[in-house]
Amino acid sequence: MCTSIHEVQDLFGTNYIEEGYNKLLQHYVAGNKSPELLWRLARATLEMADLDKNQQKRRELILEGRTYAIEGAIYDENNLNTLKWAAVATAYYSDFLWETEKIEECKKSIDYTLKGLQINPDDHVLLFMKGRWMLYFCGLSSLEKEAVNHIFHLTGKEPKVSVxxxxxxxxxxxxxxxxxxxxxxxxxxxWLSQGDRSMARYYLNEALSMKVEGCNLHVQAECAQLLRQCV
Structure with missing residues (x-):
């Protein structure tokens, strides 16, 4: 077992994330439930999910990562990293849900995102998460929007957003x-939602020009698929 959870830091975003996951999991099994371990374990698990091409296994890993992430956010709700990875994990998991359950999970992600941005308004991952859910709400059907209004009704914070x-x-x-x-x-x-394929291609080509590894390969593959729709 590695002596420090910080030893896995250089494995994030690489092809060796499983090694980092296993080291962190050893600490967790041994009884370490510190927020600093939990957000790292959540991140490692989500990166493992991005590397897995089996959708069922991917779902299981995301659910596992969600468990660690939410546990970390419960233990320390003022920790930027626990909030960040709880936001990411719940957003990931919402992709496997439908209708009301999906919107409820998305609301959890929004809550974590906004709490995190109160701590650091310039965190690029949390800003991405905010933009991600804003774009999602822009594409809802009228029936889905009714569900959103119902779910958000008690908070009085129904998302009013635009592309x-x-x-x-x-x-x-x-x-x-x-x-x-x-x-x-x-x-x-x-840009695609606004009908501008040229600008969409600009950002996709930028993504595809990068030399990446690990979980970023999954995103890059999705960008390549999206680029084929921009011809």
């Missing part, structure tokens, strides 16, 4: 970290 707002949020994330592939992917989706 332009989503794009502006994503551009802020891009200005902070231009090499974040998911941000490039969603900027392209914003």
């Amino acid at each position: 332009g707002q989503a794009q502006a949020t994503l551009m802020k994330a891009y200005s902070i970290e231009p090499r974040h592939l998911p941000t490039l992917q969603y900027l392209a989706l914003c």
Whole structure:
């Protein structure tokens, strides 16, 4: 077992993330439930999910990562990293849900995102997450929007968003970290939703020009698929 959870830091975003996951899991099994371990274990598990091409296994890994992430956010709700990875994990898991359950899970992601941005308004991952869910709400059907209004009714914070707002949020994330592939992917989706394939191609080509490994290969493959729709 590695002596420090910080030893796995260089394995994030690489092809060796499984090694980092196994080391962190040893600490967890041994009884370490510290927030600093939990957000790292959540991140490692989600990166493992992005590397797995089996959809059922991917779903299981995301659910596992969600468990660690939420546990970490419960233990320390003022920790930027626990909030960040809880936001990411719940957003990932919402992709496997339908209708009301999907929107309820998305609301959890929004809550974590906004809490995290209160701590650091310039965190590019959280800004990406905010732009991501803003764009998602822009594409809902009328029936889905009714479900959103119902779910958000008690909070009085129903999301009133536009593609332009989503794009502006994503551009802020891009200005902070231009090499974040998911941000490039969603900027392209914003332009596509506005009918501008040329600008969509610009961001997709930028994403595809990067030399990446690990979980970023999954995002890059999605960008390549999206680019084929921009001809």
